[in-house]
Amino acid sequence: MTVRTTRRTAIGPGLVEHTRAMTRHLRSLMDFSADDVGRVIDLAADVKRSPGAYATRLAGRSVAMIFAKQSTRTRISFEVGIHQLGGQPLALSTSGGTGMQMGRGETVEDTAKVLSRFVHAVVIRTFGQDQVDGLAAHGSIPIINALTDMFHPCQALADLLTLREKLGTTKGKKLVYVGAANNVSNSLMLAGPRAGMDVIVATPPSIPVNPEVLARAQADAKAAGTTVAFDHDPIRAVKGADAIYADTWVSMGEEDQAKELIARLDGFRVTRKMMDATGKDSLFLHCLPAHRGEEVDAEVMDGRWSVVFDEAENRLHAQKAVLLLLLGGASWS
Numbered sequence: 568m569t570v571r572t573t574r575r576t577a578i579g580p581g582l583v584e585h586t587r588a589m590t591r592h593l594r595s596l597m598d599f600s601a602d603d604v605g606r607v608i609d610l611a612a613d614v615k616r617s618p619g620a621y622a623t624r625l626a627g628r629s630v631a632m633i634f635a636k637q638s639t640r641t642r643i644s645f646e647v648g649i650h651q652l653g654g655q656p657l658a659l660s661t662s663g664g665t666g667m668q669m670g671r672g673e674t675v676e677d678t679a680k681v682l683s684r685f686v687h688a689v690v691i692r693t694f695g696q697d698q699v700d701g702l703a704a705h706g707s708i709p710i711i712n713a714l715t716d717m718f719h720p721c722q723a724l725a726d727l728l729t730l731r732e733k734l735g736t737t738k739g740k741k742l743v744y745v746g747a748a749n750n751v752s753n754s755l756m757l758a759g760p761r762a763g764m765d766v767i768v769a770t771p772p773s774i775p776v777n778p779e780v781l782a783r784a785q786a787d788a789k790a791a792g793t794t795v796a797f798d799h800d801p802i803r804a805v806k807g808a809d810a811i812y813a814d815t816w817v818s819m820g821e822e823d824q825a826k827e828l829i830a831r832l833d834g835f836r837v838t839r840k841m842m843d844a845t846g847k848d849s850l851f852l853h854c855l856p857a858h859r860g861e862e863v864d865a866e867v868m869d870g871r872w873s874v875v876f877d878e879a880e881n882r883l884h885a886q887k888a889v890l891l892l893l894l895g896g897a898s899w900s
Contacts, residue, residue, distance in 0.1 A: 591893055592703045592710045594696075595718040596757040597783065601791060603899065604727065604761040610897055611728050611881070611888035618651060621887065624896030625654035628687040632713075635661040635693040640855060641713050641721070644883040645690050652887060652896065657686065661693070679706030688894055709893040711886075716750055716818075717777075721889065722854050723754035725881040727762050730810060732881075733850055733874055738763035740809040745769045745801045746835050746862050747828065748776040751814045751854055756784035760791040768797045769804035773831045801835050802844050810850040811872075813837045813862045829861060837863040842872050850874050 592598055599607070614621050630649050634642060642658065649656035661667050667678070675698055682689055683706040691699055692713040703710040712720055730737050742759065744752045748770040757780065759766035766784070768776050776797045784795040798804035805811055816832050817825045842849060851863070851872040859865040867873065891897035 590703075590707060590709060593720055593889055593893065594699050594703055594710065594712050596720045596723060596754055596761060599720075599761065601761040601763075604724070604758070606899055607724055607885065607888045607892065608728050608731060608762075610891060611724070611884040612731075614887045614891070615728075615881075615884040621652055621891065621896070623653040624891055625649065625652040625894055628653075628894055628896075629655040629657060629685070630688045630690060630890070630894075631682055631686045632656055632658045633661060633667065633689060633691040633693065634658065634713075635691075635698075636714065638692055638713075640879055640882050641692055644886055645713065648883050648887040648890065652890060654687075654890075654894075675701035676705040678702070679704075683707045688890070711889060711893065714750065717753060717780075718757075719750045719754045719854070720757075721882065721886050722751060723758040724885040724889065725878060726755065726812070726852060726854075727758055728881045728885050729852065729874055729878040730762075730764075730850070732877070734809055736763075741765045741767070741807055742810045742812060743767045743769055743801075743805045743808040744812045744814075745805070745837055745841070746813050747774045747816050747818075747832060748797075749814060749818060751812075753777055753780045755812065756780060756795050757787065759795055760784065760787035760793050763791065763793060765794045766796075767804045767808075769801040769835065770797065770799070771831055771835065772799050774828075801841060805841055805845050805849075807847070808845045808849055809847060810852055811837055811842065811845065812852045812854075813857075814854050815856060815858055816862050817858075832862070836861065837867050839864065839866055839870075842867055848872075852878055855879055 632645055646656040659667050679702045688709040690711045690713045694716050696715045696717040699712045699715055734740055742764055744755050748768055752768045756766050788795040816828050851867050853875045857868055859868050
């Protein structure tokens, strides 16, 4: 929880009053405890079962959605989700002739202060984590990280919902991420201890896990009685796995490195052989977009192991739960 002291200020006609001392954010999963994550997943499951019960919970609330990166699932799921909760989504860009001034030099600090007077929350998908942190530091409304180069917490929450649906529980389960260490693997390492789950990131030595995130995740895991580790041998890593997770090998902004990255990740494609190496009837997850024949074979992506499209749908339900909790449409208890 973000804790700062400030005087209570009315932010405009018809808008609720906000105090920074009471504002919670989702900058990364480090903002949520294990109990918080459990509450999000419980609420997401209920929202999925009974969407009508939440149809007016955010009535009168406006949410700015800032996109500096291309988006399919994130933009659609947030925009639809806000609407389904009775709120007003405002899809904004930081590029082009109709983009925000933030895209042409207005500071994050000024943007945060202005948006805090207009809307009730900000969802942002951008490159640098510093932009998310800056909005949270200088605004007085909840900031939700919809993806940065460092973290993808909303995806990880949808993944936990999916795993619980398919496995019955996440506690005591083993998840192995296979491929290039990135924002998704960072968030999965943080998700594991908060869900009672062991996590291994199988990645080549030339694309190592982030050491700071790993250290924090391992500290969390030690406290939770779980494990977070990495391995450079994917077949060894997946033994006993309840789920294998893949992501695109070439992230946005890395297109000029595509050939090199694909070469470095040779041997890390998820194949039937790798699924069989778990020794279980394991699940296959992917945050999408997928590139069949690169990070995963079509046989796996479209086969009996795959829960990818259930996982994609669960972005909507998990994000609705986050919005409800951060904007006061549901209780944390």
